[in-house]
Amino acid sequence: MDEVFKALADASRRSLLDRLHVRNGQTLNDLCAGLAMTRQAVTKHLAILEAANLVTAFRHGREKLHYLNPVPIHQIGERWIRKFERGKLTALSELKRQLEQRDE
Amino acid sequence: MDEVFKALADASRRSLLDRLHVRNGQTLNDLCAGLAMTRQAVTKHLAILEAANLVTAFRHGREKLHYLNPVPIHQIGERWIRKFERGKLTALSELKRQLEQRDE
DNA sequence: TTGACATGCAACCATTTGGTTGCCTATTTT
């Protein structure tokens, strides 16, 4: 879980996921196109995404094809985000209530 | 948005949010209790959470009260997580489909 | 008013991170 959060913390990596979301199964070179960093930098980002299981890659001849795995993102939504959405008052009204309580 | 992702990338900070989710409006000292780091480290984490608007804090006499703001978390769920959940096949079947397509 | 308590500020430190360059290997293509 921590690896997923860490992987998502970087804007370049999120944009790589976006690209794969638009078109799945791209090669490394595909994913590099138009980005303001070297191929090696992209390789490193992809390695982090793979380690977090957000991307799965396969060698196909001399190309490496990258596939998005939406499962960890879904899990974060289910296991983490939703927890903070359940039955919450708005921040401000909750805050006022507690302040009043504290001052008697 | 980037600030929120970055803020959520650290396990200590997520645990601070958890604590505030259990009991809102805690002081700095409350939040330090039982953690394996100094008060100053916690202060820094809280500053990052505040900068990301995930926590709002108020001085009340000599105490500083911290309140969870669930809105940015909700927004990440809405604007980002959901995008990857819409109409997606499972990673594996999608992958197979595309590989077959590529080999004719 | 003096001491204790809650927090703030700043300098410092080690490690991690995001990136680079240079070179090597493997697979196609011609």
Place this chain on the structure above:
DNA sequence: AAAATAGGCAACCAAATGGTTGCATGTCAA
């Protein structure tokens, strides 16, 4: 077989990160 293409590996670097210690300040209580 030679050249071009796709990718991998490793060393290096600057900046950001997560943490520390030491001291200062503001507020409450005796």
